[in-house]
Amino acid sequence: MTATALYTDLSGYYDLMCADINYQAQSDTVHRIDQFFGNGGKRHLDLACGTGPHIRFLLDLGYQSAGLDLNQPMLELAQQRCPEADFSCQNMCEFQLSQPVDLITCFLYSLHYSQTIAGLTACIRQAHLALNPGGVFCFNAVDKSQIDNASVVSHQAQHANSKFIFTSGWFYPGQGELQQLRLRIEKTENDQTEVWQDAHPMVAVTFAELQQLLAPYFDVQILQHDYDKLVAWDGSAGNALFVCVKH
Incomplete structure (x- = not known):
């Protein structure tokens, strides 16, 4: 996506x-x-x-x-x-x-x-x-040059009957003009969990x-x-x- x-x-x-x-x-x-x-x-x-x-x-x-x-x-x-x-x-x-x-x-x-x-x-x-x-x-x-690929931030939020967990972190492969913002969104409602994941291309x-x-x-x-x-x-x-x- x-x-x-x-x-x-x-x-x-x-x-x-x-x-x-x-x-x-x-x-x-x-x-x-x-x-x-x-x-x-x-x-x-x-x-x-x-x-x-x-x-x-x-x-x-x-x-x-x-x-x-x-x-x-x-x-x-x-x-x-x-x-x-x-x-x-x-x-x-x-x-x-x-x-x-x-x-x-x-x-x-x-x-x-x-x-x-x-x-x-x-x-x-x-x-x-x-x-x-x-x-x-x-x-x-x-x-x-200061990006730590292993570092992520995460927080939770409640909306109506759904629980969300948002996680994001930078990833830089070590060379070139492209890095990524990696994003994971988890939504749980009535014991059913959906997950969205993406890696946004960033300069x-x-x-x-x-x-x-x-x-x-x-x-x-x-x-x-x-x-x-x-x-x-x-x-x-x-x-x-x-x-x-x-x-």
Whole structure:
């Protein structure tokens, strides 16, 4: 089953799958970053927005937000959650806007859905074009050289009469520009268990390579992946926040 088909099938359960994510803390951190590094504008775009939880919090913080995603069922749920926001079904590597924005976000490591270095480069270029002068592109990323293929995260959730177990982990084969996000979803209801498994193709980069791709377009700050305080990346952690200010 492809990644798009999986998410379409389970779009109604997506928020359960992400129930352990503190969207408010992430959104508050973006707001602080934007206050410190941004141009003072309030027009915001969320790439790969899913069901729109980041957008909901940023709307409540006073932004004029929009979102794009490739998955239409996700966008329909996002529109219900954020009726005052604009949503469009677009590829983040080749999207178009009617007017520029001041802040672009892309969280849950979704920038890696660019799939190839060429796609990632195109996404970075489009983000640059879509921003007003001094605008901020903020996202999180993982360094391929730091991936532990044996490491997984898992959590459980209850929905109606069903029990869900969600498990995910990165896999990098050791060379090349492709890594995988391996996902397993187990649903049990009335002693019957269904299992979905998939390996999503994701672009693989080191942070040094990512900095090189960003440098022609942005002034880049790399921060620790910490939503309690803004601290410079320690140079060794395998995930980080990237704050990119348009030249």
